[in-house]
Amino acid sequence: MIKVNSGLIDKIKISEDFNASACFNCGTCSALCPVGFDILPRKLFRYVLLGEEEKILESTDQVFSCLLCRMCEEQCPHEVNITENIRLIRNYLAKSKLGV
Numbered sequence: 598m599i600k601v602n603s604g605l606i607d608k609i610k611i612s613e614d615f616n617a618s619a620c621f622n623c624g625t626c627s628a629l630c631p632v633g634f635d636i637l638p639r640k641l642f643r644y645v646l647l648g649e650e651e652k653i654l655e656s657t658d659q660v661f662s663c664l665l666c667r668m669c670e671e672q673c674p675h676e677v678n679i680t681e682n683i684r685l686i687r688n689y690l691a692k693s694k695l696g697v
């Protein structure tokens with residue numbers, strides 16, 4: 598059963614630049630990503646918005662493998678701050694898993 602953490606978004610959204618809710622799941626970002634991620638960015642953003650904390654924790658390797666190259670962000674039709682969002686998720690994971 599999926600456990601939902603309704604406070605997850607507040608833990609991650611420590612900057613006004615975090616705008617995952619602007620994503621409408623079109624898939625343009627995933628198609629352009631040179632790493633070929635399946636999970637980034639759109640699924641990852643859904644997990645955050647739905648409070649699926651375990652899915653975020655399970656995605657640590659992918660989150661830290663992102664090149665922050667911004668190819669996805671350049672083409673996003675909704676001006677989602679993809680790389681900044683990913684940076685904030687990394688910050689959350691570093692605090693949660695490593696205590697830094």
Ligand code: SF4
Pocket residue numbers: 619620621622623624625626627638639669672673674675676677679
């Ligand atoms: S391109 Fe932008 S709006 Fe489309 S799925 Fe990716 S982040 Fe969401």
Ligand code: SF4
Pocket residue numbers: 629630631632633634637638662663664665666667668669670679680
């Ligand atoms: S910033 Fe990350 S998710 Fe976006 S295209 Fe580059 S590697 Fe892929």
